[in-house]
Amino acid sequence: MMTGDTIAAIATALGEGGIATIRISGPQALLVADRVFYCLGPPPSQRPAQTFAWGHMHDLERQIDDGIMLIMHAPHSYTREDVVELQCHGGLIIPRQVLRAVLQAGARMAEPGEFTYRAFINGRLDLVQAESVNDLIRARSDRAVRVAKEYKNGRFSKQFREFYDHLLSIASDLEASLAFHEDELPQTVLPDILNQLELIELKIFDFLKNWQNGHYVREGISLVIAGRPNVGKSSLMNALLGKDRVIVSHQPGTTRDVIEEFFIVDGMYTRLFDTAGLRNAECAAEEDGIRRAYDVLRKADIVIYVVDASNVIQNEDIIIIKSLPTKRCLLVLNKVDLGCLVSNPLLNDFRTIETSALLSVGIKEVVREISILVSNFVQLNSFPETIITDRHWIILSETRKILNDGISVLRSSGDQVIAANFVRLAINSIGNLLGRDTTDDVLSSVFSKFCIGK
Ligand SMILES: Nc1nc2c(ncn2[C@@H]2O[C@H](COP(=O)(O)OP(=O)(O)OP(=O)(O)O)[C@@H](O)[C@H]2O)c(=O)[nH]1
Numbered sequence: 001m002m003t004g005d006t007i008a009a010i011a012t013a014l015g016e017g018g019i020a021t022i023r024i025s026g027p028q029a030l031l032v033a034d035r036v037f038y039c040l041g042p043p044p045s046q047r048p049a050q051t052f053a054w055g056h057m058h059d060l061e062r063q064i065d066d067g068i069m070l071i072m073h074a075p076h077s078y079t080r081e082d083v084v085e086l087q088c089h090g091g092l093i094i095p096r097q098v099l100r101a102v103l104q105a106g107a108r109m110a111e112p113g114e115f116t117y118r119a120f121i122n123g124r125l126d127l128v129q130a131e132s133v134n135d136l137i138r139a140r141s142d143r144a145v146r147v148a149k150e151y152k153n154g155r156f157s158k159q160f161r162e163f164y165d166h167l168l169s170i171a172s173d174l175e176a177s178l179a180f181h182e183d184e185l186p187q188t189v190l191p192d193i194l195n196q197l198e199l200i201e202l203k204i205f206d207f208l209k210n211w212q213n214g215h216y217v218r219e220g221i222s223l224v225i226a227g228r229p230n231v232g233k234s235s236l237m238n239a240l241l242g243k244d245r246v247i248v249s250h251q252p253g254t255t256r257d258v259i260e261e262f263f264i265v266d267g268m269y270t271r272l273f274d275t276a277g278l279r280n281a282e283c284a285a286e287e288d289g290i291r292r293a294y295d296v297l298r299k300a301d302i303v304i305y306v307v308d309a310s311n312v313i314q315n316e317d318i319i320i321i322k323s324l325p326t327k328r329c330l331l332v333l334n335k336v337d338l339g340c341l342v343s344n345p346l347l348n349d350f351r352t353i354e355t356s357a358l359l360s361v362g363i364k365e366v367v368r369e370i371s372i373l374v375s376n377f378v379q380l381n382s383f384p385e386t387i388i389t390d391r392h393w394i395i396l397s398e399t400r401k402i403l404n405d406g407i408s409v410l411r412s413s414g415d416q417v418i419a420a421n422f423v424r425l426a427i428n429s430i431g432n433l434l435g436r437d438t439t440d441d442v443l444s445s446v447f448s449k450f451c452i453g454k
């Protein structure tokens with residue numbers, strides 16, 4: 001991504017809405033605003049910083065809309081550049097027309113994440129904080145927002161910077177120790193360096209341990225509703241969601257596709273899947289549906305297995321239930337309004353709930369059970385130290401491996417030169433995490449995940 005020129009994009013989501021914002025950032029932002037925004041009094045470039053004005057937005061030929069302009073002068077803006085934001089009416093057409101006028105007036109269309117990239121390049125955010133901006137936008141639960149905010153506020157960056165600074169001081173201690181002749185080196189120096197390296201390694205290990213937790217918060221735990229045809233899986237899905245989301249019918253084999261909806265359990269984002277009834281398929285499309293159902297079932301974090309309680313348990317059910325992970329599974333005995341004939345010692349190994357999805361009986365209890373199962377995955381009420389991106393996990397795992405290599409060299413041979421090399425590698429690795437000397441490839445892969453306008 002280039003810097004130094006002036007970029008613009010629609011910063012709000014496209015669609016019907018009261019207001020849309022077009023953001024302009026760069027050295028020419030105020031001049032571009034002069035060309036498109038006409039207001040009473042001085043033009044945008046002559047107005048004081050951190051003020052706003054009402055006026056009209058124009059392209060080369062005509063007036064497009066009226067609205068508000070906000071002026072922020074460098075470095076007191078998100079990007080630390082001059083920034084102008086134009087607020088026009090929302091919808092599909094006007095914001096695009098205003099953006100086109102801004103581009104005609106000399107700005108360039110921003111690439112995804114380019115405003116945040118500039119904030120990063122200009123030192124407003126480190127890479128870990130910049131990534132969290134995207135997490136904040138994409139968060140789908142209160143909990144994911146809380147974690148992303150902690151990142152954005154720099155709590156984790158501070159911890160990573162401490163690792164970095166500590167490793168720098170260890171590297172300089174190691175290098176200083178090289179100046180000593182072997183028998184002159186005070187005996188405590190190397191053990192002390194070893195202790196410090198082990199301490200950092202341990203702290204990194206703590207972060208890594210919590211990764212899975214963070215992964216669930218970010219990606220959502222998957223809850224898969226499965227069972228034989230016609231037992232009421234889709235009815236249960238609708239009852240849980242509180243809306244008529246999927247087709248319910250008395251014909252077995254109604255659901256074919258895997259249907260996904262997001263579902264919040266105790267402020268935690270989960271992904272709820274309805275699937276095709278499991279049986280010997282009667283046609284190719286159903287066969288494909290059942291294959292897909294088994295695919296998501298295999299990957300499920302939590303299985304909600306539904307059986308028809310009004311009938312004696314079927315052999316096919318027994319075969320499938322035996323293969324289910326007892327600790328991550330809830331058995332729902334549905335259709336109890338028609339009686340409860342289902343019974344089998346096998347069921348005792350599972351958490352079970354009796355429901356009537358048709359009459360919305362037992363649904364609250366199902367949610368409560370799901371919440372208990374979810375809490376086995378993530379500590380719902382505590383705030384764990386969480387690493388939420390895969391990039392962090394990969395880098396910290398590498399750093400830990402490098403440190404362990406350095407520690408074993410120092411312990412076995414006391415070779416300070418090799419150990420110092422390892423420490424330097426670890427410093428580079430943590431530096432990469434924070435975006436220091438990070439290659440363009442890494443940066444573009446981070447920022448390309450952003451939306452345009454952020
Ligand atoms: N009496 C009664 N009928 C129910 C209950 N739950 C679902 N049904 C009925 O059972 C039939 C099948 O319901 P679905 O929710 O479509 O079942 P399904 O498991 O999704 O079926 P497939 O998609 O074909 O695998 C429909 O006629 C529902 O109205 C219940 O608790 N009690």
Ligand SMILES: [Mg+2]
Nearest residue numbers: 233234254255
């Ligand atoms: Mg169905």
